[in-house]
Amino acid sequence: MCAALDRIEFGGATVDEALGALSGHRPALHEGHRTYVEHAVRQYTSQGPDAFVPVQPYWAVRKDNGRRWELYAWWRRYQSADGTVREYRRLRHGDARASSRGEIAVAAYTAAFGADAAWPRRWNQEFVIHGSPGPVARVRIIEIGLGDGSRTVQFDGTAEEAKAYYEAHGGPHVRNVVRGGPERPGAACFDCKQFTGCEAVPRSPGVLALPSRRLPLRKVSISDLRYHAACPAQSLLRSLHLPKTGEYSDAAKLGQAVHGWVEALHRRTGPIPCTRGDMPPPGENWTAGRWRVPDEEAETGRAMLLQHVDSCPFQLPEAIERVECEPTRVFHDTAAQALVVAKPDLLYREDGSWVWRELKTTRTPARIGKDPLDAYPQLALAVVLLAQGELGGDPSGSRVELEVLRPDGSDPHVIDPMDAERLAKARAVLRRYAGPWREDRAWEARPGGHCHQCPVSRWCPSAQAPADAEEKA
Ligand SMILES: [Zn+2]
Structure with a gap:
């Protein structure tokens, strides 16, 4: 999804070219996933003429108070031609949770005061910051639902207002994240970079009653x-x-x-x-x-x-x-x-x-x-x-x-x-x-009467069509 948008916004590709490039994706995208990405990219890029230009560098704020801090947000970045209005757009899939006030505050603050920065070569290294940030007059945080094209403004204010919002909601959020706390193992462990060394997840061979195999880790309920x-x-x-x-x-x-x-x-x-x-x-x-x-x-x-x-x-x-x-x-x-x-x-x-x-x-x-x-x-x-x-x-x-x-x-x-x-x-x-x-590596569809109750059949090209041909959009 993001790779396709990058091709359009930074690589000069048309929407059709960017979507065509999906067929070269390795490993190949599942047909249902591909249908969704096509829908989402067309939905996103068809939202009318836009006076804003996409921005490739991250916006990072670096602070030194004994320890080095770097604040940034990974949402997509846009700004007015003169750079005085900056906007983050968070692309939201189906049931992703809404952004917290703490996350919005960090994003608003980095949009207001962040310098252009390149992603470090390794995730635990520092950003490569280019120059100092120009004056930013206005900051907006927008959330865009990729399924239905909905658009919600989560923050719209001056740089001063972004600073005040950060002091109210961002500071406590950051201190919470940094302080951490006891491990709380859960489904998120799957994406955690510390997973292999973490003692909080019990090693329990055989709970799925399968023979031992050398395979990439998967998550399952x-x-x-x-x-x-x-x-x-x-x-x-x-x-x-x-x-x-x-x-x-x-x-x-x-x-x-x-x-x-x-x-x-x-x-x-x-x-x-x-x-x-x-x-x-x-x-x-x-x-x-x-x-x-x-x-x-x-x-x-x-x-x-x-x-x-x-x-x-x-x-x-x-x-x-x-x-x-x-x-x-x-x-x-x-x-x-x-x-x-x-x-x-x-x-x-x-x-x-x-x-x-x-x-x-x-x-x-x-x-x-x-x-x-x-x-x-x-x-x-x-x-x-x-x-x-x-x-x-x-x-x-x-x-x-x-x-x-x-x-x-x-x-x-x-x-x-x-x-x-x-x-x-x-x-x-x-x-x-x-x-x-x-x-399973192919995840093939098994179409049948159950497709009519399947909540994701809308994205599945193999789904059995409803008998009455009544499309529920
Ligand atoms: Zn009871």
Whole structure:
């Protein structure tokens, strides 16, 4: 994306030439990724005549106060012909989070006072600064949504206002970043330059139950594996964070709302057992925000929540030593060469052993005979992690709990990770999902009826066309 824009803005290429050069990209771009980049580049370059000129050097501010500091932002840079108005444009993909005030402040400050600077040869070296900055009268920070072409002004002010904004929001942000703090391992470890030497990510060979291979590291969650099993192209395009369309059905939103309600109750210090009085009152739509659903759906959700009262894991709170709601745990499977990201709904420690709990909501009646390890592969990962003692504690007392909430009942399942048959089954399930994913290099689409519900099918040239030919743009 940025390479194509650089060709247009600094290499004199036309849009078609820059997009044509994508076919020479090595490794080759996936057809879905390429479709998205074409859309994004055309969207970006068609935003009308522009009095601003693109700027290639970074804008860097260097400070010396015993330690050497360099501030800069990596967003795209533009300025007026006389250089007195400078603008950063942040290009935003589908579900990227919005910039924080701290980030905006650093960008505004470096636009106002930064000198032109070249990127150092190595990332840990200093910028090569050319001359001193000219006077800048005005600074703007704009965020551009590449999916929908939206444009949001995040800052627009004089250099003095940029300085004041930096003092209010940028200074604290920078001090926070520099001070650091304890490691918080998560999905971001994958992109971290310190990953190989970091002690905070446990080395856990074999958690995906694959044979040892010498392969480049990949990042994976159980959701990724489920998407891959349905359609490899979908899993790749989701992992690239492309803009999504219609990601959540009402049933999926309701599931999220129920999860959120239970999670909030379980976060109360105690822990405190959930009661009927903690559940939403009848006849009131209790869902809100992103997970708002129609009234009758909310009523169904309330019925599900009432079923949780009898299966709440905190009914004997004295025995529980520690509770973690929706924690993120990462493990480096050094055999499969995968950074495995796990997000249990709930972890709690009871008598020195960890219990891993998953909560599911469904409207369909209980299915007798279906092995929960087949139905929910995240349980298989939980079984293997607990059996290998990857969370610490005493594995012999560990268990995996599944709570399935229906409007008219709930089904509890308990799996003992020390049960040899269950452990063998869990490993077989993981191999079935992770094996084809680890080998995959082509990410081919597997088109079918599911394309109509796929949130990234808009970018997939192989997607099955809707039967009624009604395009949802
Ligand atoms: Zn509860």
